[in-house]
Amino acid sequence: MLSEASEAIVADADVEQVICRHLAEGVQADAAVCFVPGADGGRVLGGHPDRTIASVLAQSLDDADFASASQAPLQVRAVGLGHVLVVAPPPLELAEDGTERRALAFSRADGFDEAGVLLLHEAIPPLTALMPHAIAVTERREKARAGRDAAREFGLTGRELEVLELLAQGLLATSIASRLSLSPRTVHKHLGNIYDKLGVHDRLVAVSLARGRGLVAA
Numbered sequence: 206m207l208s209e210a211s212e213a214i215v216a217d218a219d220v221e222q223v224i225c226r227h228l229a230e231g232v233q234a235d236a237a238v239c240f241v242p243g244a245d246g247g248r249v250l251g252g253h254p255d256r257t258i259a260s261v262l263a264q265s266l267d268d269a270d271f272a273s274a275s276q277a278p279l280q281v282r283a284v285g286l287g288h289v290l291v292v293a294p295p296p297l298e299l300a301e302d303g304t305e306r307r308a309l310a311f312s313r314a315d316g317f318d319e320a321g322v323l324l325l326h327e328a329i330p331p332l333t334a335l336m337p338h339a340i341a342v343t344e345r346r347e348k349a350r351a352g353r354d355a356a357r358e359f360g361l362t363g364r365e366l367e368v369l370e371l372l373a374q375g376l377l378a379t380s381i382a383s384r385l386s387l388s389p390r391t392v393h394k395h396l397g398n399i400y401d402k403l404g405v406h407d408r409l410v411a412v413s414l415a416r417g418r419g420l421v422a423a
Contacts, residue, residue: 206223206224206227206228206231206328206331207331207335209223209227210223210224210227210335210339213342214335214338214339214342217342217345217346218342219251219346220335220338220339220342220343221239221250221251221307221339221343222239222250222251222252223251224239224251224309224332224335224339225237225238225239225251225252225253225259225309226251226253228309228311228324228325228328229253229311231321231324232290232311232313232317232321232324232325233313233317233321234253234290234311234312234313234317235286235287235312235313235314236252236253236254236258236259236261236262236286236311236312237252237253237259237262237309237310237311237312238251238252238253238259238260238262238263238309238310239251239252239259239307239308239309240259240263240307240308240309240310241305241306241307241308242266242269242271242293242306242308244267245264245267246260246263246264246266246267247263247308249263250307250343261285261286262283262286262289262310262312263310265283265284265286265289266281266283266289266291266308266310269281269291269308271291271293271306271308272293274291274292274293274308275292275293275294275295275329276329277326277329278290278291278292278322278325278326279291279292279293280322283312286312286314287312287313287314287315287316288312288313288314288315288316288317289310289311289312290310290311290317290321290322290325291308291309291310291311292308292309292325292328292329292332293306293307293308293309294306294307294329294332294333294336295333305340307332307336307339307340309332311325348419351418351419352418352419352420352421355418355419355420356420359402359403359420360402361399361402361420364385364395365395365398365399365402366420366421367385368381368385368392368395368396368399369399369411369412369415369420369421370421370422371384371385372396372399372408372411372412373412373415373416373421373422378392378393378396379392399411403415
């Protein structure tokens with residue numbers, strides 16, 4: 206698990222799904238979910254064998270004591286799912302949003318043996334080490350997705366996004382032209398199109414809007 210999870214972190218891939226799948230196979234779970242606890246099942250980040258079943262599992266744990274699952278697997282029963290094991294590494298302090306916790310839950314109709322419980326117990330320290338990196342990857346993936354969605358909403362082309370990114374970095378039109386091997390006239394044309402599509406009239410407002418919508422890095 207650690208090897209594949211590390212590769213996923215480097216590649217900005219779906220780390221939570223990798224962790225969820227490996228541990229589910231290790232404890233021979235019928236279903237598994239990696240999620241951010243909250244009302245109505247919180248936010249599902251990964252699931253096994255599919256996200257639909259994973260969501261049902263997460264929703265069954267609305268009243269779980271996740272704090273107690275940070276030191277040892279929490280064992281509960283869930284209607285229709287059977288025995289459930291929950292592990293939840295300590296919440297992480299985030300610079301902007303306070304704290305955030307990741308939890309993993311595994312269900313098995315006929316219960317888990319001692320080896321499965323022990324495996325999850327021993328997985329808590331490496332999970333605690335992995336989660337800050339997993340959260341960072343997830344944030345980057347979500348920001349990138351939001352940026353792509355915003356680009357489609359405004360109808361920006363790939364080249365216009367490149368120009369906008371360099372504009373946000375403080376480059377002038379002549380520098381942008383040099384960086385992209387374009388003529389200054391072409392860059393000014395792209396800037397005009399960008400301002401029209403964003404509905405703005407100057408550089409500062411365009412950059413502020415672009416950062417707020419995830420079109421460029423904040």
